[in-house]
Amino acid sequence: MTREAIVLAGGLGTRLREVVQDLPKPLAPVAGRPFLAWVLDRLVDEGVGHVVLATGYKADLIEKALGASWRGVPLSYAVERRPLGTGGAVRYAADLTKGNTIHIVNGDTFLRYSLEGLETSTRSAGLGIGMALAEVDDTSRYGAVGLVDGRVRAFSEKGAHGPGLINAGCYYLDASAMQRLPERENFSLERDFLEAAVATIGVAGYRDTDGFIDIGVPADYARAQQLFRHDQCP
Numbered sequence: 001m002t003r004e005a006i007v008l009a010g011g012l013g014t015r016l017r018e019v020v021q022d023l024p025k026p027l028a029p030v031a032g033r034p035f036l037a038w039v040l041d042r043l044v045d046e047g048v049g050h051v052v053l054a055t056g057y058k059a060d061l062i063e064k065a066l067g068a069s070w071r072g073v074p075l076s077y078a079v080e081r082r083p084l085g086t087g088g089a090v091r092y093a094a095d096l097t098k099g100n101t102i103h104i105v106n107g108d109t110f111l112r113y114s115l116e117g118l119e120t121s122t123r124s125a126g127l128g129i130g131m132a133l134a135e136v137d138d139t140s141r142y143g144a145v146g147l148v149d150g151r152v153r154a155f156s157e158k159g160a161h162g163p164g165l166i167n168a169g170c171y172y173l174d175a176s177a178m179q180r181l182p183e184r185e186n187f188s189l190e191r192d193f194l195e196a197a198v199a200t201i202g203v204a205g206y207r208d209t210d211g212f213i214d215i216g217v218p219a220d221y222a223r224a225q226q227l228f229r230h231d232q233c234p
Helices: 035-045 059-066 085-094 115-124 175-179 189-199 218-229
Strands: 004-009 050-055 073-079 102-106 109-112 129-136 145-148 151-155 164-173 204-206 210-214
Touching: 004 035, 004 085, 035 050, 035 059, 035 073, 035 102, 035 109, 050 059, 050 085, 059 073, 073 085, 085 102, 085 189, 102 109, 102 115, 109 164, 115 129, 115 164, 115 204, 129 145, 129 189, 129 210, 145 164, 151 189, 164 189, 210 218
Parallel strands: 004 050, 004 102, 050 073, 129 204, 151 204
Antiparallel strands: 102 164, 109 210, 129 164, 145 151
16 A cells, blocks of 8 residues: 555635634644644554645644654655645645655545555556545535546536535545646646546546545534544544
8 A cells, every 4th residue: 555645734724714813724623632633643543654744824833733753654844835736735745755656635624534445446446546535415515526437427516505425635646647747836636637637537436435524614613623522533
């Protein structure tokens, strides 16, 4: 299994600013710990041996809070001096990885899933990109993902209500996929890379997941406090 991961932790978190004012969103306290602590614990428990944190807004606070390692796993920091978008952040952070395949997760969402399972299912499908999906009661905030025979077929626009699958923001990219990332400095991993990849080289969808939570808005941030406090997520 690929044992390196990039954590996207550079967002401004403007929607959460009313309840978390002085911290970057990934450090927002959840059940007495920085949210990133829960994310990193999952990666370590899954066997990841090196994590690169792609940081930007208040990057110094994140590095001060986490240090050089987490539970014995080395941490590296790819600090954006200007916004690069999610795709640009991945390209920039990849320079600090040691291998040529990578797992990618968001620093403000949590998901229980097997990184090895995502990687294995992606390889078994003969594809170089795997996307973890989450089943939610209402896809309107995220946009639904269409899945057919284990492959992502389409992304729908945000706003349509109803249950379905969404992109949970967790990915596996092999060496060929990494080489296909756009050359430009600033771009969106989702809009400028993954949506095009669905129509060209193919993207595997992995739905054996659970416990999705996104702390990006105050209501879900409050819900996360309860879930983690009662061990319903870890």
